[in-house]
Amino acid sequence: MPRKIALRDALREAMIEEMRRDDTVFLLGEEVAQYNGAYKVSKGMLDEFGPMRVVDTPIAELGFAGIGVGAAMNGLKPIVEFMTWNFAVLAFDQIINNAAKTLSQSAGQYSCPIVFRGPSGSAGQLAQQHSQSFESWMANTPGLKVISCTDPADAKGLLKSAIRDPDPVCFMESELLYGYEGEVPEGEYLVEIGKAAVRREGTDVTLVSYNKMMLPTMEAAELLEKEGISAEVIDLRTIRPLDRKTIIESVKKTNRCVVIDESWPFAGVSAEIAYEIQKSAFDYLDAPVIRVNSADVNLGYAASFVEEFLPNAEKIVRAVKEVSYAK
Amino acid sequence: MNTAQKDTTTAQRSSTTAKKNGSAKELNYSKEQYLEWYTLMLRIRRFEERALMAYGQQDVRGFCHVYIGQEAVAAGIESALTKDDGIVTAYRQHGTAIGRGVETKKAMAELYGKATGIVKGKGGSMHFFSRENNYYGGNGIVGAQIPIGTGIAYAEKYKGTKNLCVVMFGDGAARQGALWESWNMAMTWKIPALYICENNGYAMGTSVERTSNVTDLSKLGASFDMPSESVDGMSPEAVHEAVSRAAEHIRSGKGPYYLEIKTYRYKGHSVSDPARYREKDEVKSYQQRDPVKVTEKAILENGLATAEEIKEIKDSVKAEIAEAVKFAEESPYPDGADLYTDNYSTPYPFLT
Ligand SMILES: Cc1ncc(C[n+]2csc(CCOP(=O)(O)OP(=O)(O)O)c2C)c(N)n1
Ligand SMILES: [Mg+2]
Numbered sequence: 001m002p003r004k005i006a007l008r009d010a011l012r013e014a015m016i017e018e019m020r021r022d023d024t025v026f027l028l029g030e031e032v033a034q035y036n037g038a039y040k041v042s043k044g045m046l047d048e049f050g051p052m053r054v055v056d057t058p059i060a061e062l063g064f065a066g067i068g069v070g071a072a073m074n075g076l077k078p079i080v081e082f083m084t085w086n087f088a089v090l091a092f093d094q095i096i097n098n099a100a101k102t103l104s105q106s107a108g109q110y111s112c113p114i115v116f117r118g119p120s121g122s123a124g125q126l127a128q129q130h131s132q133s134f135e136s137w138m139a140n141t142p143g144l145k146v147i148s149c150t151d152p153a154d155a156k157g158l159l160k161s162a163i164r165d166p167d168p169v170c171f172m173e174s175e176l177l178y179g180y181e182g183e184v185p186e187g188e189y190l191v192e193i194g195k196a197a198v199r200r201e202g203t204d205v206t207l208v209s210y211n212k213m214m215l216p217t218m219e220a221a222e223l224l225e226k227e228g229i230s231a232e233v234i235d236l237r238t239i240r241p242l243d244r245k246t247i248i249e250s251v252k253k254t255n256r257c258v259v260i261d262e263s264w265p266f267a268g269v270s271a272e273i274a275y276e277i278q279k280s281a282f283d284y285l286d287a288p289v290i291r292v293n294s295a296d297v298n299l300g301y302a303a304s305f306v307e308e309f310l311p312n313a314e315k316i317v318r319a320v321k322e323v324s325y326a327k
Numbered sequence: 328m329n330t331a332q333k334d335t336t337t338a339q340r341s342s343t344t345a346k347k348n349g350s351a352k353e354l355n356y357s358k359e360q361y362l363e364w365y366t367l368m369l370r371i372r373r374f375e376e377r378a379l380m381a382y383g384q385q386d387v388r389g390f391c392h393v394y395i396g397q398e399a400v401a402a403g404i405e406s407a408l409t410k411d412d413g414i415v416t417a418y419r420q421h422g423t424a425i426g427r428g429v430e431t432k433k434a435m436a437e438l439y440g441k442a443t444g445i446v447k448g449k450g451g452s453m454h455f456f457s458r459e460n461n462y463y464g465g466n467g468i469v470g471a472q473i474p475i476g477t478g479i480a481y482a483e484k485y486k487g488t489k490n491l492c493v494v495m496f497g498d499g500a501a502r503q504g505a506l507w508e509s510w511n512m513a514m515t516w517k518i519p520a521l522y523i524c525e526n527n528g529y530a531m532g533t534s535v536e537r538t539s540n541v542t543d544l545s546k547l548g549a550s551f552d553m554p555s556e557s558v559d560g561m562s563p564e565a566v567h568e569a570v571s572r573a574a575e576h577i578r579s580g581k582g583p584y585y586l587e588i589k590t591y592r593y594k595g596h597s598v599s600d601p602a603r604y605r606e607k608d609e610v611k612s613y614q615q616r617d618p619v620k621v622t623e624k625a626i627l628e629n630g631l632a633t634a635e636e637i638k639e640i641k642d643s644v645k646a647e648i649a650e651a652v653k654f655a656e657e658s659p660y661p662d663g664a665d666l667y668t669d670n671y672s673t674p675y676p677f678l679t
Binding site: 087126127130299305 | 388389390437440441442448449450451452453454466467468469470499500502503504530531532533537538539604660661662663664665666667670677678679
């Protein structure tokens with residue numbers, strides 16, 4: 001029986017179930033224990049698992065991420081929570097130079113089964129330093145897997161898979177959507193890493209997106225339907241490895257594609273998708289692939305900047321009309 | 328040397344200032360000094376109260392961390408330094424910026440996200456900057472300003488000035504690796520940096536005691552032999568004296584100095600924090616030593632000013648803040664297209 005629960009509760013269920021199942025799994029990060037999480041994702045977990053397994057850290061991202069890496073090399077399965085991915089920047093050395101390379105450097109002797117998780121993307125008027133998306137940053141690095149998903153059921157199943165995965169996984173959530181509700185199945189289930197979901201079937205154009213940009217994308221698909229344009233909507237869910245097959249199959253059917261991606265355009269996830277399509281479905285395309293990204297700039301505080309910066313349904317509809325050569 | 332500096336040195340030299348002010352009690356500083364501290368602290372307090380109200384009305388958005396309770400730190404720093412010295416701090420920065428000389432109307436307009444704000448609506452609550460006041464900004468990444476402030480100070484040494492840079496950070500930030508790396512280089516290279524930890528007891532919901540086995544934050548400099556003091560941050564006099572001592576040390580070329588200033592934030596970490604992790608009595612115990620009230624009392628009891636004069640100050644601060652709000656409300660929002668300005672210093676081919 002599915003129930004409606006919020007993203008934060010789905011993520012918590014994933015962690016709790018995995019921690020009950022495997023006592024090497026533990027959570028560490030800022031404010032995760034006594035404060036119940038800055039966004040209440042880990043609410044109540046300290047009570048159930050105690051301070052050895054739900055660990056409040058000082059503000060020391062590089063240090064505690066590295067402690068996670070070492071613990072992972074020595075048999076534990078850490079979940080490292082970053083209050084937001086903007087602060088994970090301080091820990092990039094441990095994620096990119098270490099977690100991602102442990103298996104390769106040790107020629108397979110040591111693996112690094114660790115999950116780095118937290119919200120990615122803008123969250124209202126938080127200005128330059130607190131509004132960044134990190135999917136393309138992390139997805140550029142071999143050795144890492146990258147998941148970015150806000151559908152509660154999928155996020156739960158994917159987080160469970162990430163915790164069980166033998167390799168490091170960067171897991172990206174959304175500050176604005178922690179309260180976003182969706183139907184989540186009862187009982188044990190996993191969602192496979194590396195598989196996109198077709199959220200809506202259509203015939204005229206493929207819209208590819210992920211994380212909270214799925215909302216304006218679905219909204220745009222509805223608007224387009226009213227105008228007689230049938231959009232197929234793909235939620236990537238996993239960024240690396242990218243589910244090329246689902247994208248290509250869809251584009252072969254619709255012959256047009258718009259990528260909606262909150263990351264900056266330059267060398268971003270959207271660029272990678274456009275590359276894949278031109279490489280594998282060139283002959284099927286009726287129009288160039290175009291993308292709707294956040295603006296190629298730093299995001300300022302004022303509401304007018306946020307409006308200008310982010311993709312929205314209107315901008316997506318405009319892009320679809322462009323690839324459809326429609327007015 | 329600016330006038331604030333001159334005032335205080337005179338005040339310190341002469342032990343008769345208080346008598347000159349017509350007081351029987353021993354006060355160390357001039358009437359002007361006390362009134363300056365009082366006015367600045369009151370200005371910050373009223374600004375912050377009004378900012379919180381505006382947040383409640385949704386005129387201010389995003390994160391908003393107020394300085395209420397910590398005003399004496401800004402007051403004591405400013406009276407002991409010159410405007411040629413730099414300051415850099417974290418996101419709890421409205422008070423620091425106003426202390427530097429950022430006008431309350433430009434600060435309020437920034438909170439409202441208006442084009443007339445101190446950074447044209449680009450920064451909001453966490454990021455004021457003011458070149459004319461040598462204010463190097465509010466930084467949103469905990470601890471990031473510590474090496475940056477060290478570099479600002481490095482540049483002063485490089486240029487051969489007598490200026491220093493005040494590098495402010497919270498008790499939470501004191502646990503970041505950036506501090507330890509910076510301090511080592513600062514001491515090795517005798518960089519003119521004045522490190523100030525505003526220890527308000529908490530980093531969000533985490534008390535100082537829960538972040539380390541070393542809970543006396545004044546000890547942090549010991550492994551670098553950095554001269555260090557612990558200071559009462561509820562007293563502008565105490566802050567002023569410590570900063571003056573530190574500045575003298577630094578300006579004489581001896582390198583960094585560290586002050587742990589014990590203060591308290593009366594409100595939650597940010598507007599969204601109900602602060603359930605601490606006892607009401609703890610808040611009260613600090614409010615009993617409230618720097619604004621204590622200074623007002625000292626002024627009145629020592630006859631430095633009359634009740635009418637105090638009322639005049641209160642009225643003028645009230646009017647100033649009302650004016651700031653009016654200015655903020657009436658100012659235009661920035662144009663969305665201004666998002667593209669100031670990302671590069673020269674024209675740039677943005678991807679669209
Ligand atoms: C690198 C980094 N990690 C985490 C955060 C989230 N955060 C913002 S403020 C804060 C607490 C900082 O406390 P403290 O340094 O004591 O300053 P105070 O808020 O007390 O002024 C945290 C954890 C951040 N902004 N940057
Ligand atoms: Mg603090």
